[in-house]
Amino acid sequence: MLQDSYSSGQHLLGLLNDILDLAKIESGKLEVHSEPFNLPVLVEEVKPIAEAYPRKPNVELVWPDLSELPEVLVDPSRLKQVLLNLLSNALKFTKEGTVGVQVERHPGYITLLVVDTGIGVSLEAQTRLFQKFAQADGGHSREFGGTGLGLVICKHLMEMMGGTISLSSEGLGLGSTLRITMPIA
Ligand SMILES: Nc1ncnc2c1ncn2[C@@H]1O[C@H](COP(=O)(O)OP(=O)(O)OP(=O)(O)O)[C@@H](O)[C@H]1O
Ligand SMILES: [Mg+2]
DSSP states (O other), X not given: OHHHHHHHHHHHHHHHHHHHHHHHHHTTOOOOOOEEEOHHHHHHHXXXXXXXXXXXXXXXXXXXXXXXXXXXXXXXXHHHHHHHHHHHHHHHTOSSEEEEEEEEEETTEEEEEEEEOSSOOOHHHHTTTTSTTOOSSTTHHHHHOOOSOHHHHHXXXXXXXXXXXXXXXXXXXXXXXXXXXXXXX
């Protein structure tokens, strides 16, 4: 019972924070404070939190080797929020296989990818998931829970940090890849 009331509390807190973030973003009051930051440090902070998220027994979390990366220009706590959001989605929508974080270095920017082997997203749904309350299938909210605010908040935050976010999936049942880019400091 204690565990149940703790999880319910956490769930409500998450929901409340999402609603407050979105209200702040929409009223133009949310500020991001970008600074040069070390990505490996940030990923190390995210790891234990993501490892503790609920996931199916046959799902493995795979972390990248992040040595020798340049610093990125981000608001560390907001980037952490985005990464955790993407990881919680990936873990929620993956029944078996892997959820992996990958990194790519490009001229002037770094891409972080969250790649999963989960239920994937149809081409039709891919075009609308970055809108408020959008979920691929209305039925999802029942099977998987959630409100449809995570990705729209991530999109605003990434753009405020001078970055981007995009989703790609070969289709239903074929896994999803979420990509975020951020400037090198
Ligand atoms: N990794 C993923 N695999 C499959 N579908 C995804 C994935 N990430 C997001 N989606 C789809 O995009 C929708 C919107 O995601 P978003 O994070 O905005 O909302 P949510 O997870 O449903 O709810 P919330 O984040 O508010 O708790 C999801 O409901 C799901 O349909
Ligand atoms: Mg979500």
